[in-house]
Amino acid sequence: MFQEELRKDHPTVYKVLENALKRDRLAHAYMFVGEASAPKKETAYLLAQSLVCDEDGFADETCESCMRVIHNNYADMIYLDGSTISIKKEDILKVKEEFSKTNMESKGKKIYVIDGAEYATISALNSLLTFLEEPGSQTIAILLVENPDQILDTIKSRCQMITFQKQNKADTFKRFREEYDILDAYLLSYLGIPEKKIAEVMECEEYQHALYTFKTYIEKYLKRYQDANVFLQTEGFGKNKLDSKLVCRYFLDMLGLLAKDALIEKRIDSSWYQSMIDLMSKKQAEHILNVSNTIKDKNIKSVNLGLLIDQFIYEMGEFDE
Incomplete structure (x- = not known):
């Protein structure tokens, strides 16, 4: 399960979220910060699962609610992918409109994840700021960011920032240089491709x-x-x-x-x-x-x-x- 991977590779992130879940002291907005190889999206989905799962603490990752989250079929969760195309103001306004409606799910939690938030347009970031300033009591925002310096300070101040440790690229290179062509091993390691995805990306x-x-x-x-x-x-x-x-x-x-x-x-x-x-x-x-x-x-x-x-x-x- 992913939570075991998170506990092993990013123990600080794991502990912070585990304590917040067990004590029911979640922030209304999180900013997950880390390089491209960091499992920010996977952690966001794990947190979303944990908010709607009947299991105490982290989610069991196997129940119906958890599976619907991971497959983007949970009605009260919205994922915006700004890692491939810039998020516009209209995208944020649509989230606001959807979340102003009555909950579709029985759990009561509404979750939105913005991947690549730093690549949103200025008007989108300003619209997001107004959304963060007036959060609903059951609304959780999770922003996934590689370059926090590109995010408005006013947005950062309204989020709990959780930073993922960097992958040791030199160690990754040492592990893969004997297995793959030396140039491929070097590029894939130092471009920060997660170790478990290196073979897939290379092909x-x-x-x-x-x-x-x-x-x-x-x-x-x-x-x-x-x-x-x-x-x-x-x-x-x-x-x-x-x-x-x-x-x-x-x-x-x-x-x-x-x-x-x-x-x-x-x-x-x-x-x-x-x-x-x-x-x-x-x-x-x-x-x-x-x-x-x-x-x-x-x-x-x-x-x-x-x-x-x-x-x-x-x-x-x-x-x-």
């Missing part, structure tokens, strides 16, 4: 296409950036049935990781990766890191990936040695 087409795009693009960029631009426009994203935003995210994460490693002159066993580091100047690395971070932040909010890639190409071409 997925989005990761494989992102890796091909990353390797080809950076090789061309370090020789003649015009060729890299042509490649990205013709073979990069949106040319197939893959999840283009996910491909783009992996690509930008790989690019940013390479740039950071070049800045600190890191030595990597992968001959190809090390050769890219050796070819990159410090100024190039700084420029690549800045651009990849800027575009990565916009990737989730953007509804037009083509325009975003055009912006990426333009900004990458602005490098001045």
Whole structure:
């Protein structure tokens, strides 16, 4: 069961929530903070299950109510996924409207989870703030956040913040380098992919296409950036049935990781990766890191990936040695 995994891997988070559940002293709003690999969503669902399960403390995770929560079939729970597309004001207003109605379930609890809350629009965050300022006695909000600095201070002050410890990427790399190709093991470990998902991600087409795009693009960029631009426009994203935003995210994460490693002159066993580091100047690395971070932040909010890639190409071409 997930609660055992949580107890083992994130004991502080487990204890805080366990005490709140046993003492019936839950906050009206939580903010789960942690890197992409942290099980924030799984913990949010466990907390939601625990609010509607007949079991004392944490949920049993097996009863009808628990199963309906995990499959998003619980009428008084709403999940908003801002990790793939930016949450708009209308989305928050819809939650408010739904929660203003009489409870559909007998348990009396109303729960809403906002994943990737930092990527919501400003108007959505302001609307969320008014919702948090006047919480219903039976309403629980759970915000899942990777970058709390992007959240309004007024929202953070109304939430109990629970922070997940970071995955030890070096240890993950050591465990997987003997099992997988050295470059795959390194990238997947240092991109923060959860250990239990590394094999799955490595086999997925989005990761494989992102890796091909990353390797080809950076090789061309370090020789003649015009060729890299042509490649990205013709073979990069949106040319197939893959999840283009996910491909783009992996690509930008790989690019940013390479740039950071070049800045600190890191030595990597992968001959190809090390050769890219050796070819990159410090100024190039700084420029690549800045651009990849800027575009990565916009990737989730953007509804037009083509325009975003055009912006990426333009900004990458602005490098001045």
